[in-house]
Amino acid sequence: MFNFNVITGCALVYAMLLCLPIQAQGLDQPSDILLQQIAAARNKGDMSLADELAARLNQYAHQSNDLNAIADANYQLARNAMERNRYQQAQDHLNAAISAYQDLDNQNGLANAYRQLGLTYRYQANYPQALEYIYLAMQIYQQMDNKSAISSTHNSIGLVLEKLGQYEAAAQAHQKALEIHYELGDQQGIASALYNLGDLRRVMGDRELALVYFQDALKIDSVTGNLKNLAYSHHKIGYLYMVLGDFDNARLHINQALSGFKQISAPRDTDWALSSLAELEMKLGNFDLARDIIDGVILRAQTQQYNSLLADAYYVSAELAYLQDNSQTAADQIDMGLQQARANHERQKEAEFEALRVKVHVKNEAYKQAFESLQREKHISEEILNTKRIGNIANLQAQTEFIRRAQQIELLKKETALQKANIEQQNLSRNLWILAVIASFLLLFLLYSRRVQIKLNKRLGEQVEQRTQELKQKNIELQIAYQEMETISLTDQLTGIHNRRYLENQIDADLEQSLRLHQDWLAGKTDKPVHADIVVFMIDMDRFKSINDIHGHVAGDAVLIQLTQRLAQVFRQSDYLTRWGGEEFVAVARFINRDDAPVLAQRVVDHVAQTPFQLPNGAEYSTSCSVGYACYPLYADNSIAPKWNTLISIADACLYMVKSAGRNGWVGIDKVQESTVPLEVMTPEKILNWQNDKKVVLKRSFK
Structure with missing residues (x-):
């Protein structure tokens, strides 16, 4: 009972302080306390209080001439404007905050402002501009090693890439965010990552799994109490219930989302939920009500320049006209929607409009036009999500499930x-x-x-x-x-050998050991080392595309499997043999003498060219390969240790030299004579120039 009275009393005192005019408080309340209060009010969806507190912070900052507080006030005013979907107002405040943070050299504040500015452009469907600012924020966060901010920025990057139709990269970004949030124990961050991964699964057509992810996010949001996140989760759950035919649950969750968006005064998000409500009424056969709702959404989206929402609304309007047998209106809405989707760079939305156009043409018995639309839709879909990308996303899915199950145990x-x-x-x-x-x-x-x-x-x-x-x-x-x-x-699923990720996890330890052996010798601690070099080979099949084009992808896969078997005959079990991507392989000969590198490269070329490959249809196919390699340590005096990415780039440049010279051969860099040679900018042309100047030792062999 005593604790209850104390808590109640403190709450009353706090409320009275908030109600006092700012002059009565003497303007001596620390700005960081106001910042905490603003964030708490915004988190609860009390935007009126958040605006009032931000105004107080702004007044305090200018009266005390506190430059940091002025920058923070602009940032908080921008965040409040974003919650209310006032993106131009938010951009004005963010630009003012960025200018102040730059003058103060406040890197953390600058990164936060960059990220939020990128998000305003994202909501306005200006995705290239959004990525530019979000990547600027990521660069600063990585320099500061701010893991929480890095993970949130990965989420922001994934959201933009998803809109651009780059699903594989989006999945990687959201997965990275989930892993870091889980490592930090950030419940709200975990919920955001699960929400974004669920939305990606929804777009890819896996609605049941997407619903599970959204429901997991909603459970966490219910604990953290962030009203905006709750509304977002309710909206996605309601939309999926609608798609799955559970209209009662759909209406329940969409109405909860509408209530939440209205409470935080977010007009764009409110119209987003209204567009889903219009689609629900359409599916229930209430066409007139659906038309009234969606026409209002379109008008407001045009006025406020909610470009991504506008494309979505055009789609609902076109589908509604199609169901009402109004083909001309449907075609007009599709044309406007396609134009908006292209302006937004939203490739998936383009594909959806083309698919809807197919249905309209078929209903009108315009089969030629329907076929042309179908071809465009299939082309866009294949561009967005081909077989390779689906496989990579499936690999990421296993990691997501691991973390999701662990999170469920923690919640239990x-x-x-x-x-x-x-x-x-x-x-x-x-x-x-x-x-x-x-x-x-x-x-x-x-x-x-x-x-x-x-x-x-x-x-x-x-x-x-x-x-x-x-x-x-x-x-x-x-x-x-x-x-x-x-x-x-x-593991690479096709060939059964290790993949790029495995090699990148292992290689640094070998490079470090090789460099240490050479440095100990140069320092006089040991005799000259034998079998202490690392050689990285980049191997590429010549004209591999013609195999797929002429004989099909099954034949191409068979050739890659046989190539793996031949490479295994050249390299030792202790070496690394990995599939780098497509028809490219990377082999790392571990702890050999670099004088043996030309012999190994020639053996690879001979093993590929001398024996035809057997195709599944019984035919034989003869082809060749090109090899580029780089030895490590590279510098003759071992003064500089290039990074793994640099080493790969050098081997790739050597490979390009072979390709340019006619293929079916090898080129390798044995060593770099001068420490002034910048490896990071090495190109085939510069390699040849440095060889002529005797700055690098180059070895090569062409057919």
């Missing part, structure tokens, strides 16, 4: 603890109330309470034991999933 633990605490609290309150009201029956009550408590403890013990067993089983499943994920993520 917290729910168990919370339930037990609530039961104990309820028992305590009940006992105190009965003691106060029925004092005369104290002894009887205590005996009865004791009996109830024994039964309750027994039941709780059984529940805890049951949950413990469930957690043990889930941990076993989690370990199995983790092992499966490791195998999937480090």
